[in-house]
Amino acid sequence: MSRALINKYNIAGPRYTSYPTVPYWNQDTFSLNNWKGSLVKSFKESNKSEGISLYIHLPFCESLCTFCGCNKRITKQHSVESPYINAVLKEWQLYLQLFNEKPVIKEMHLGGGTPTFFSPENLERLIKGILEDAVLAEDYEFSFEGHPNNTTKAHLEALYNLGFRRVSFGVQDYNETVQKAIHRVQPFENVKRVTELAYEVGYTSVGHDIIFGLPFQTLEHVKETILKTKELLPDRLAFYSYAHVPWIKGNGQRGFSDTDLPSAELKRAQYELGKELLAEVGYHEIGMDHFALKSDALYKSMEHGKLHRNFMGYTASKTQAMIGLGVSSISDSWYGFAQNVKGIKEYYQLLEKNMIPVYRGHILNKEDLTIRRHILNLMCGLKTEWSANNLSFPELPEALIRLKEMETDGLLTINSNSIEVTKKGQPFVRNICMAFDLLLQRKQPNTQLFSMTV
Template identity: 70%
Template sequence: NMVVQQAIHRFQPFVNVKNATEQAREIGYDSVGHDLIFGLPFQTVEHIKSTIEKTKELMPDRIAFYSYAHVPWIKGNGQRGFKEEDLPTADVKREMYETGKRMLAEAGYVEIGMDHFALKSDTLYKAVENKKLHRNFMGYTSSKTKVMIGLGVSAISDSWTGFAQNVKTIEEYYEILEKGELPLYRGHILTEEDEKLRKHILNLMCNLETSWSDDKSYFPELPDVLIRLKEMEADGLISIEKDRLLIKEEGRPFVRNVCMAFDLLLQRSKPETQLFSMTV
């Protein structure tokens, strides 16, 4: 819809998407993905229906169906072409998601983890079947390596034991490269606690379940995490057993909320914030 695209300063005519999809397949890509966003300013449920109908004409192998993240404090004009009241309400966003999910299922797509859908012929679906799905900064992947190299200004690299980010200006980036050095300016080495929490969060995001039956998985704050999730258990969204947590089908839309309970850094930095409302 042109009104929506104008508000967010991102123009994606269908013909451009069609050409890019067809050209990707012509040069040998065996898995083509589309990103669809719901909850945009001026967007309606009818717009979602129209977008998915057009997407079905191209049948990409996988689809990311994201909720729009409203972050107007970030520099740039991308999110300043509209007012807060131009955004759909939480109830309308929920209807958009459920409508899109139903239409994608009818078209043959299977829900993968959170926000993603794939055809059964795609490697992403096969990774789920084989319990080999992985998630990184870029989303879900069936790749065998957990290492990700970030190229370019501000890019983040993941070595699995730590993270490193490149400098944020082009001038400084090339200046450091010309010296034969890596253009890094900050990073973080994972602690033992970080590694345990990552394991649980990735298990939940990729397999919708996690367990803590040994010392490699258990951490002292786990009882507090489970207490935070009791309300979701009472609502029938998750199941908590002696040493295992399972996200039920009804709880799929709330995978992020479950993961946030395991994010101790987030809990410690914003203990008074209604964290569960941040993903709506």
């Protein structure tokens, strides 16, 4: 990739895990009642046909990783586990009261924070409490995020016995200098241990999360990390660009200076090298920043045109409704988004009042739904069209004008009623989506809201 293209298109832009993106949510048209209504509508339309997804946020960590942009609470006091689980189960009960039938759970994911901060016994209590008043879809998928340093065989066995078959481990980078800078020291031996343990227990999909663009990270560091990853051959990989947004995430991302970070050109070289090394052993690029072996469900989903993207990233299956439980979790009814309060104390207080602990959100209008579909098409399938699916919109000609220069640069092709991202343009898919983002185009931010696209 040329330096000129990187310099030209390396601008701040959304990752598009939603549209509208969170900074452009309209609080004036949002209310808790509107959100409940949108969810009930979605549930009635889709529960029997496809079920729902659950995301459960478990925010506690024993130490702070300075690369992390997640909502987390740092503590070594494990007495926090039980009250938090009680609260999440209470929130789930409040949602159940909205429905006239048992929800069919197709997908459940435990994220954090560090889900394996919780004891196996408490995780078992949480999941059993969730499933008590629900039924499972025939093709359900349960997954969780594990920390290589504290995930035990007991964790893996307890969750396996509850139906979990996919686990992802946060690796980031194996170089000791980089690990110390991001405060995430974990030897390769720890990752090897839990990866092999997961397969031994019976997990059918093991993933590793790797990050490029970290402080002090060089091309050689990325090469070393990928070569070690190839030794273990996990089923899928998230190969993320580090999102440096300290103005949003506070002191956690200020453990190093901007000058310690690789340049945009070096970041892209890190990604291209990693991709090349992964391809040598059979990994295929999935959408943006993801890779999978042909045997993994994520690859099969891409092949069959069923890849989906939401606040959990890329998923192999889609449900119209996704409920987020726990502090800061985001729910998606397709017709609306809702985010929970971020403070644990406030979360508990609202639940004590029998209130679903939402503090902001967005109800999508007709235009939002159209643009959302285009952006999902591009992020998941690298193409979109607007005649057959009634996806035309008044400002489409202006969007195509914005894309014309990208077409000249070889990033996409514009046809009479569709566009398609080229192989050369795949690293710039976020930039291409931005041309469709009407809210962003109408009101460009005065300050930087998003990470850099390259």
